[in-house]
Amino acid sequence: MPEVVSLGELVVDMFGRPAGVALKEVGTFMPAPGGAPANVAVALARLGVEVGFIGGVGDDPFGEGLTEVLKSEGVDIAHLQAIKDSPTMVSFVASASPVEQDFTIYRGADTKLRLEDLDREYITSAKVFLYGSVTLSGGSREAVLQAARWAKEDNVLVVYDPNWRPAVWPDLEGARDGILKGLEGVDVCKVNETELELITGTRECQGGSNRLLDRGVQLCLITLGSEGTYFNNGLVHDHVPAFPVEAVDSTGCGDAFCAGFTAALLETKKILGNLRGSELSDIVRFANAVSAISATQTGAMASLPRRNEVNVFLQRM
Numbered sequence: 001m002p003e004v005v006s007l008g009e010l011v012v013d014m015f016g017r018p019a020g021v022a023l024k025e026v027g028t029f030m031p032a033p034g035g036a037p038a039n040v041a042v043a044l045a046r047l048g049v050e051v052g053f054i055g056g057v058g059d060d061p062f063g064e065g066l067t068e069v070l071k072s073e074g075v076d077i078a079h080l081q082a083i084k085d086s087p088t089m090v091s092f093v094a095s096a097s098p099v100e101q102d103f104t105i106y107r108g109a110d111t112k113l114r115l116e117d118l119d120r121e122y123i124t125s126a127k128v129f130l131y132g133s134v135t136l137s138g139g140s141r142e143a144v145l146q147a148a149r150w151a152k153e154d155n156v157l158v159v160y161d162p163n164w165r166p167a168v169w170p171d172l173e174g175a176r177d178g179i180l181k182g183l184e185g186v187d188v189c190k191v192n193e194t195e196l197e198l199i200t201g202t203r204e205c206q207g208g209s210n211r212l213l214d215r216g217v218q219l220c221l222i223t224l225g226s227e228g229t230y231f232n233n234g235l236v237h238d239h240v241p242a243f244p245v246e247a248v249d250s251t252g253c254g255d256a257f258c259a260g261f262t263a264a265l266l267e268t269k270k271i272l273g274n275l276r277g278s279e280l281s282d283i284v285r286f287a288n289a290v291s292a293i294s295a296t297q298t299g300a301m302a303s304l305p306r307r308n309e310v311n312v313f314l315q316r317m
Contacts, residue, residue: 008037043259052076111138252300260290
């Protein structure tokens with residue numbers, strides 16, 4: 001059984017070309033594998049972590065191609081389903097700037113995951129269970145929430161990255177309600193400033209993170225782009241600076257961070273609540289490094305570094 005199980009969407013990202021223009025001005029598109037939970041799974045595999053993925057793709061050429069990608073990366077795909085009569089999710093992405101993306105999303109098999117499709121033992125045998133909010137916005141919501149409950153009941157660490165995508169929600173209120181629903185039982189919540197404001201009503205790191213802690217979260221991670229990362233566990237809070245790199249494309253950087261954090265946390269072999277502030281800072285610093293390397297290349301999965309790349313990067317810094 002894998003150490004980490006990631007549940008969510010696996011999609012075809014259609015990246016607009018040329019870069020630096022809005023989606024409506026794009027001339028051509030270049031397909032690439034993506035989807036935040038799938039990106040995290042691939043990133044973890046490249047960092048040397050045994051990881052499995054739960055999700056759905058269409059019984060179509062896109063789905064077949066994505067399945068082969070995960071398999072070739074060493075991700076366990078025993079619980080990746082090919083769903084008949086439902087297309088693979090496709091996301092059109094334009095990078096108006098290195099830190100700003102424009103999305104239009106067409107959904108399908110990602111909304112068809114059902115409770116009866118899940119294997120409780122597969123989830124509860126892991127050390128970490130990861131998920132996001134995109135699958136909470138469709139017909140897969142109850143299955144995702146139940147999977148998280150199973151993990152929590154069996155003392156599996158639950159990590160939640162809302163990864164808010166306005167295109168998959170009917171409105172702001174619906175997004176906020178759905179994302180908050182996903183917070184129930186979460187141990188670690190990773191958000192950016194925009195998501196923090198959506199969920200808590202403020203972009204102020206300490207105040208916003210305290211509100212998440214009040215909801216039962218053990219550790220809040222707030223990624224701040226080129227400004228680094230803020231963390232708060234109720235006992236200690238700190239800011240870990242970002243690494244200075246020339247950012248080319250921020251697509252997938254949050255997923256890279258999430259994977260880096262999870263991999264470094266597992267290496268400590270400690271319970272989350274037993275970590276000292278200095279240990280948390282070291283874990284976040286490693287996650288920042290994984291994210292920084294990802295930002296220097298284009299594409300979500302293609303930019304994810306392997307462990308030796310991260311080690312070399314850290315030695316140079």
